[in-house]
Amino acid sequence: MTNAGRLRMTGYAALQLPLAALALVLFIVDAVAAVLAVIVVGLPILMVSMPATRWLVGVHRRFAAHVLGSPVPPPYRSTEGEGRLESLRTMASDPMSWRDLAWLLIALPLALTTSLIVLILLVPIVTGIAWWFGVGPIMVARSRIDRWFLAFGTTERLEQRVEALTETRSQSLDHAAAELRRIERDLHDGAQARLAGLGMTIGMAAELLERDPEGARKMLAEARLTSSAVLGDLRDVVHGIHPPVLADRGLRAAIEALALDLAVPVEVTGDAPAGLPAPVESATYFTVAECLANVAKHSDAQRAWVELASPPGQLTVVVGDDGRGGADPSAGTGMRGVARRLAAFDGTMTVSSPIGGPTLVTLEVPCDLSSPRTTPSSGTA
Known part of the structure; x- marks a missing residue:
């Protein structure tokens, strides 16, 4: 000394x-x-x-x-x-x-x-x-x-860890059950109803084929349009489970694609590390989607931004906007849902939103990087 x-x-x-x-x-x-x-x-x-x-x-x-x-x-x-x-x-x-x-x-x-x-x-x-x-x-x-x-001490920290894991496990199970109900509802109200109508149209076309070929042809054309709509419904359901762009091109590209559909201009900077575990990547994507949806619905913002960073062993995402501020995480279910989604991965969410803005939502998720993704877009056959 x-x-x-x-x-x-x-x-x-x-x-x-x-x-x-x-x-x-x-x-x-x-x-x-x-x-x-x-x-x-x-x-x-x-x-x-x-x-x-x-x-x-x-x-x-x-x-x-x-x-x-x-x-x-x-x-x-x-x-x-x-x-x-x-x-x-x-x-x-x-x-x-x-x-x-x-x-x-x-x-x-x-x-x-x-x-x-x-x-x-x-x-x-x-x-x-x-x-x-x-x-x-x-x-x-x-x-x-x-x-x-x-x-x-060590024992108390372990007890806290067990308690936290028990709570996040319960939240994850509730979230998974809610997601399954949503998928079931989407399939029932969308693809299933259209497929039932498609079957009826094809059956009627088969009956008309001999005595009214022109009517049967119109019905088959209608059935083809219905089949295209069914495929669109199924793509929407799949997109809600795991967007293809996320699997093919990674988190930043998926967020950029998400931002294109938003009425508020969104700038995406930084990048996520290669080899993110798929569950962490998916949870982060849907978390950012929820934050950007809140920007579009409630902020009256002129612009928004998403900043990605990857300090060692962690993924950090900051979603910000220049809107009116005053966001309260405890006031609605959306932000609490974001926190629950991240908690399943020991992630945290902090919100800074003074009256008059800007609003900054900081997401931090610890992650152990797996091997880099291997897809055709990365030059691998």
Whole structure:
């Protein structure tokens, strides 16, 4: 460890003393406000004290991350898109909020024990050498205690992972069932009805063939038109399952083809990595399709854009427009459907849509790249 690193850790130790006093104050305020919340009086206090607690805890997470050389991420439940009371309810029911409260209680004695020792060891006359060798281990031990309180351990992370997978599996099954019902409805109302009519027309033509060849010829011509319409219906159904252009030319080309049918001009930039897993590619395509449909229906935009990027191990897509903004992911089923579709692949969706625009929908999907696609369009026989 360099001398600068030791001095930085000593600075952390010095800062933790006044922060520990603040932690004790916040513990008292949080506890009293929680009791008063039963009679509603404490709710406004909690709306201030709980975010302040998370801010203070976040400062110590950053200290611990710098000392340990590894991130200590905040494992809170998301409150995005929630109102103030709903957000407060989410924070209050979050197990990590209770661990934060326990940490506030031990922060003062912990700081008095570790931080004062570090500062005393800094006195060069008697203990300067001890400070040189001791500040690192002392602050590492302190940071490990903070990390134990303020971040989930391996077992808890695995439990969260199992819970998330259970939820996304249920959502995926619901989505698959809905898709099957849609396909069945499309076939029943479209191709099946036309095929039934086609069979009747051919049967009538067969009966007229001997006594009215001209009438039979007209019916057969009508049957040919009906067969073309049936093929069109079947292509539409297939397109709704997996567009041929997506399989043949990849994600960017499929999005460009999608943009051509949109009333709002759409610019597509960047590119997706080669070898995307087909389910990820398909989910991303239909997600972008839903976002662009929302642009056309609700945004009053003059233009829109789709930006593709592929940082290592991830596909990122940003769908933006210059419309009126104010999009709320919790207000309709469309955006929630987008989030559910991505969640099946551990993907996330974030929305930035201030009043007046622009609206930016950022889609991030982790993916392990498979071998590059091999199609005639890539020059392979």
